[in-house]
Amino acid sequence: MSEQNGHWLVSASTIRLLWIAFSIVLAVLVALDAFLVPHPYFGLDGTFGFSAWYGFISCVVLVVLAKVLGMLFKRPDDYYGD
Amino acid sequence: MGIDFAMPPALALIFAGLLLPFLRAEARAALLLLAPALALWLVWLVPDGVALSLPFLGHELAVVNGSKLSRLFGTAFAIMALAGGLFSLNQKNLLELAAAYVYAGSALGVVFAGDLITLFVFWELMAIASTLVLWSNGSKARAAGLRYAIMHLLGGVILMAGIAGEAAMTGSIAFHAMDLSTIPPQFILAGFLINAAATPLSAWLPDAYPQASWSGMVFLSAFTTKTAIYVMMVGFAGAEILVWLGLAMMFYGIIYAILENDMRRILAYSIVNQVGFMVTGIGIGTEMALNGAAAHAFTHIIYKALLLMSAGSVLYMTAKSKCTDLGGLFRTMPVTTICGIVGALSISSFPFTSGFVSKSMILEGAADEHLAVVWYLLMAASAGVFLHAGIKFPWFVFFQKDSGLRPADPPWNMQAGMIIAALLCIGIGVLPAPLYAILPYATSYVPYTLNHVMSQLQLLLFSGLAFFLMLGWLKRTLTITLDTDWLWRxxxxxxxxxxxxxxxxxxxxxxxxxxxxxxxxxxxxxxxxxxLGLFGRTWPTGTMAFWTTVMLAAFLILGMLFHADI
Known part of the structure; x- marks a missing residue:
């Protein structure tokens, strides 16, 4: 991904920096949970860092589901002869 | 009665649409902008209750019937037509512009219809006008347009059957909350659901819309599904089946969008996903959930138009729409990129964007009703929205790899349309009070609590993490994914x-x-x-005389034989 034509945004060092910044933001977000008084509606949603792990796992499950569905139902994009 | 009178807001746009092709360029541009503004003004002149009625076949048609809900949708439609009109100023295809304005006007007609017959007339007008928007894009849209028309005419027939049944059973054509215990309202709901792109008949939407032109799809995204949301809010609020249908639509939209390669088809699937949130809100049916569904329809119309304007700009400048052909456009299309990102953040309900203040109310509605399963699924779907639209669309179009394409930003009017929509997305997100004030029910809902903002940020950013960690699995390929339209195709x-x-x-x-x-x-x-036949040929007079003589002779002989004494 960090290929040619030297725009600063796609240089390898910028991308590494972005990853570091992103990781810090994620860590801080979860850490801040310790200072919030949870107002759970149900049960699971009161657990530590609920939205973080729930969001992550939901996305992984969705991508895996899509992958499986794709194996069954993906076709070349000229399938209908368009 | 009779004192309240209002011009149908629909007429402003329908007449403008019919007039557009006959005007010169400058006058046409003026009308494209003035007609939606006039429509918006007319929307706010409509009082509560019936404001215009006409007798028809022994029924009294409530052609204009105002309510808070109809003015809310009317406002969104008029704003949408204005932004879309500005974006389309440089559209040379007059048939498309005319059809798009008639289409937008018919949508206004539906949300102000106080009876089922008026509703049906505008409903069908929408189907015809939107088909013309598709067909105006030339031969490549012909087949998809035909499939689209057949699906909507079928929906219209089902709706008409329901309306006829309802009129026969109750003697009334009034459009109000209906009970699903009899058959006619079930038909009416089925007709509405076809237009809402409910699963399993949602395939018409991603099949047809992406065949429209760069500007046509901006209009198409706004009206058909959202009028369906409006009529279901009026007719079927609290119908439990809608909760589950909505959830099915949400996950269908996400999974198909994840697999999709064409940027406008990604956005088409995400329409189904977003309408799913609204349908679920309608199914929950409490004031909070209905406010949420209405608010979400309002914000969705604007941010979806923004996303499609952004995609339309890319298509207009590059003539490409497949993720595999695109990438790296942020270098030369900064305005389009930033507006696209604002739209993507809004659809993902990022704090301080419009989606955050509207979708939260639907989740709050589910939580208030202790619908645990529904709430957890709504949360999962919210994470999935960021995945399939919030990051995927801007990433694959504007970043990803360097496609080598260096298009400039589009003409000024297209940029202006995007900027206005982007400002509205952020404006509503930062200052939700004006939107909350025009919702159907009074609300004291506060979206910005520390817990809520933190929770949403966690949800979205960790979805982002999942996206980038699983990027290898999300790589685009030159494929489509079979949908239910395979059955008829x-x-x-x-x-x-x-x-x-x-x-x-x-x-x-x-x-x-x-x-x-x-x-x-x-x-x-x-x-x-x-x-030459025995009975057909001409006979000479002599022959006739001969045969007459023969017969007379025979008669004479027979007479002499049997009555010799004569």
Whole structure:
């Protein structure tokens, strides 16, 4: 991904920096949970860092589901002869 | 009664649409902008209750019937037409512009219709006008447009059957909350659901919309599904089946969008996903959930138009729409990129964007009703929205790899349309009070609590983490994913070709069989009665005289034989 034509945004060092910044933001977000008084509606949603792990796992499950569905139902994009 | 009078807001846009093709360029541009503004003004002149009625076949049609909900949708439609009109100023295809304005006007007609017949008339007008928006994009949209038209005409027939049944059973054509215990309202709901792109009949939307032009899809995204949301809010709030249908639509939209390669088809699937949130809100049916569904329809119309304007700008400048062909456009299209990102954040309900203040109310509605399963699924779907639209669309179009394309930002009017929509997305997100004030029910909902903002940020950013960690699995390929439209595009078309074949050979056989018997009859008749036949040929007078003489002689002889005494 960090290929040619030297725009600063796609240089390898910028991308590494972005990853570091992103990781810090994620860590801080979860850490801040310790200072919030949870107002759970149900049960699971009161657990530590609920939205973080729930969001992550939901996305992984969705991508895996899509992958499986794709194996069954993906076709070349000229399938209908368009 | 009779004192309240209001001009139908629909007429402003429908007349403008019919007039547009006959105007010169400058006048046309002025009308494109003035007509939606006039429509917006008319929307706010409509009072509560019936403001215009007409007698028709023994019924009294409530052609204009105002409510908070209809003004809310009317406002969104008029703003949408204004932004879309500005974006389309440089659209040379006059048929598309005319059809788009008639389409937008008909949508206004539906949300102000106080009876089922008026509703039906504008409903069908929408189907026709939107088909023309598709067809105006030339031969490549012809087949998809035909499939779209067939689906909507079928929906119209089902709706009409329901309306006729309702009128026959109750004697009333009033449009109000209906009970699903009898059959006619079930038909009416089915007709509405087809337009809402509810699963399993959602395939028409991603099949047809991406075949429209760069500006056509901006209009198409706004009206059909959202009028369906409006009519279901009026007619079927609290119908439990809608909760589950909505959830199915949400996950269908996410999974198909993840697999999709064409940027506008990604956004088409995400329309189904977003409408799913609204349908679920309607199914929950409490004031909070209905406010949420209405608010979400309002914000969705604007941010979806923004996303499609951004995608339309890319298509207009590069003539490409596949993720595999795109990438790296942020370098030369900064305005389009930033506006696209604002739209993507809004659809993902990022704090301080419009989606955050509207979708939260639907989740709050589910939580208030202690619908645990529904709430957890809504949360999962919210994470999935960021995945399939929030990051995927801007990432694959504007970043990803360097495609080598260096298009500039589009003409000023297209940029202006995007910027206005982007400002609205952020404005509503930062200052939700004006939107909350025009919702159907009074609300004291506060979206910005520390817990809520933190929770949403966690949800979205960790979805982002999942996206980038699983990027290898999300790489785009030159593929489509089979949907339910496969049923009528493959086996369906084979079956219909076979039927045509059967009919054809049956007809040929019938014609041949009938033909040979007719021919033999004709030949027989010709033999006896033809010009040379015994009974047909001309006889000379002499022959007749001879035969007369023979017969008289025979008579004389017979008489003499049997009555010799005469």
């Amino acid at each position: 493959k086996p369906g078309s084979i079956a219909s070709l076979w039927l045509i074949d059967c009919f054809d050979s049956g007809w040929t056989w019938l014609v041949k069989a009938l033909g040979s018997s007719v021919q033999s009859t004709v030949a027989n008749l010709r033999r006896s009665h033809g010009p």
